[in-house]
Amino acid sequence: MQLFYVPNFSLDEPYLTPEESHHAVKVLRLKAGAELHLTDGAGNLYTTEIAEPHFKKTRLFVNQVAKPQTPRPVYVHLVVAPTKSPERMEWFVEKAIEIGVEEISFVLCEHSEKKQLNFERIQRVAISAMKQSLKLFMPRLNPLMTFADFMHKPFVQSQRFIAYLPEKAPPMLASRVKPMQSYCLLIGPEGDFSSKEVNWAMANEFQPVSLGQSRLRTETAALIGVHTFNLLNGM
Amino acid sequence: MQLFYVPNFSLDEPYLTPEESHHAVKVLRLKAGAELHLTDGAGNLYTTEIAEPHFKKTRLFVNQVAKPQTPRPVYVHLVVAPTKSPERMEWFVEKAIEIGVEEISFVLCEHSEKKQLNFERIQRVAISAMKQSLKLFMPRLNPLMTFADFMHKPFVQSQRFIAYLPEKAPPMLASRVKPMQSYCLLIGPEGDFSSKEVNWAMANEFQPVSLGQSRLRTETAALIGVHTFNLLNGM
Structure with a gap:
């Protein structure tokens, strides 16, 4: 099955x-008559056929509307500092969506060497990963913001973690995760978080955690978190 | 710290x-006198300095020999059918080594679309990943072999699994893993294993398992297994 993606798809304007x-x-x-499956990325799956092919605005007949899928009973929000190599960030987004993630944010940290993010490209990668892995929910993607801006947003996730490697290793993430919660995990840049950032996060109830004994690249750490x-x- | 790799390094011929x-x-x-850390990929770490720089055969002084690291108390052997895209296989090897793996094999399956593997390139990626993640053990890499050849080798790993998606989903891998064992996990090609291959593996005590509810690409499934x-x- 091949999946098409039409955000805000409406039966009135198919x-x-x-x-x-x-x-x-x-x-x-x-051609006209060809069957085509599409999702709106909000849990809906439509079985349609092409009514009028057009290179910009193809009209469809909707033959079947599946029972809407409910969102997963967990909420995984990954917050990551972009890596120097954009490919590694795109790879992370692709794999995280394949495995299962609800929200991805990008933060600019004090030690970030990479100051920009091609957000449009990230969005394209995300859409393609969602279609490829036949997901009916498009994760929420937030454009790059500063660590400070992120810290000033309200935190809705109940379990919050920051992956950080101080002298004394913090507990393993896996030992702290309570099932069926909403989670937020912060992953720092190649140069790690500054101590100011760690303290700020801890003041906002982010628990410091370790992701294991290996020295991991940013994108690997983020994926392992997911x-x-x-x-x-x-799941 | 930057790590150099010299297999079979010897104090007599440094x-x-x-x-x-x-x-x-x-x-x-x-230049001469520069400090340089190296591993033999067999658990040893040497602190050396350059005695005589040479573009092909640099001679070293060994200043310090660390206590040899012992191998991990687990043994993870991933067996994977190469993906159509060689980059995806190289990516898997890099990430698996970062996270921790003892052995990687490549098998040619009945439904494999990809019939070759650039094994030299895989080896280069593996060495680079070992150095980058500061590991002192080089995983064993086996060149591409047929599924039949693989099935005729003796199996030394105590817990053996095959990721497979029949009509009725098998138990989750995580629910079957006993701690502190040696493990072998088979991951099939894009077109999955043939039923003949699955039966053959099961006859050799490979348990069918699922890796979760998501439709995963071969390399993602393999990495999640690791x-x-x-x-x-x-760990």
Whole structure:
């Protein structure tokens, strides 16, 4: 099965987006009558067929509306400082979505060497990963913000962690995760968090945790975090 | 700290390999007297200094020999069918070594679309990942073999698993892993294992397992397998 993505899809205006129209009509060369599955990224799956192929605005017939999927009973929010190599960040986003994640944020830290993020590219990678792994929910992606801005937002996740390597190793993340919660995990840049950032996070009830005995790259640490939450919830 | 790799390093002949000589002398431009840490990939760490820089055969003074590291009390062996994209396989090898793995094998399955593997490149990626993550053990890497050849080898790992998605989902890998064992996990190609292959593996006491509710790419499944063994052993 191949999945198309049309955010805010409506039965009253059943059109593919310009990107998906191009993909369906120009790349896949689908004709009128071809079956096509699509999601709105909000838990809905539609079985449609092409009514009127058009390279920018393909009109569909909706043949079937699946029972909406409910969101997962956990909420995983990964907050990561972009790596120097943009490919490594894109890779993380792809894999995190495959495994299962609800929200990804990007923060600029004191020790961040990388000051920008190609957010449009990250969004494209995310959409492609969602379609490839047949997910019906598009994770929320937040553009790059400063650590300070992040700390000033209200925290809705009940279990908050910061991966940090002080002299004395903190407890393992896995030993602190309570099942069926909402989680937020902060992963620092190549040069780690500053002590000011760690203290700030701890004042906001982020618990310092370790992700194991290995020295991990930023994107590996972030991915392991995502998998730890999923694994400990049997997902 | 930057780590150099000299397999079979000997105190009697303290030389860098041609690759590492080139890297030290030509790329990093290290001179006589420069300190240099190296491992033999068998648990040993040497603190040395350059005695005689040479672009092919740099001679060293060994200043300190660390107490040899003992191998981990677990043994993780991942067996994977190469993906169509060689980058995805290289990525898996890099990440698996960062997280912790003892052995990686590559098998050619009935449904494999990819029939070759650039094994030299895989070895280079592995060495680079070992150095980058400051590991003192080089995992064993086995060149591509057929599934049949693999099945005819003796199995030394005590807990053996095959990730497989039949109609009725098998138990989760995490629910079957006993701590402090040696493990072997088979991950199939994009087209999954054939039923003949699954039966053959089961006859050799490979237990069918699931890696979760998500549809995962081959390399993601393999990496999640590696992390599951590590996590459940507190590593």
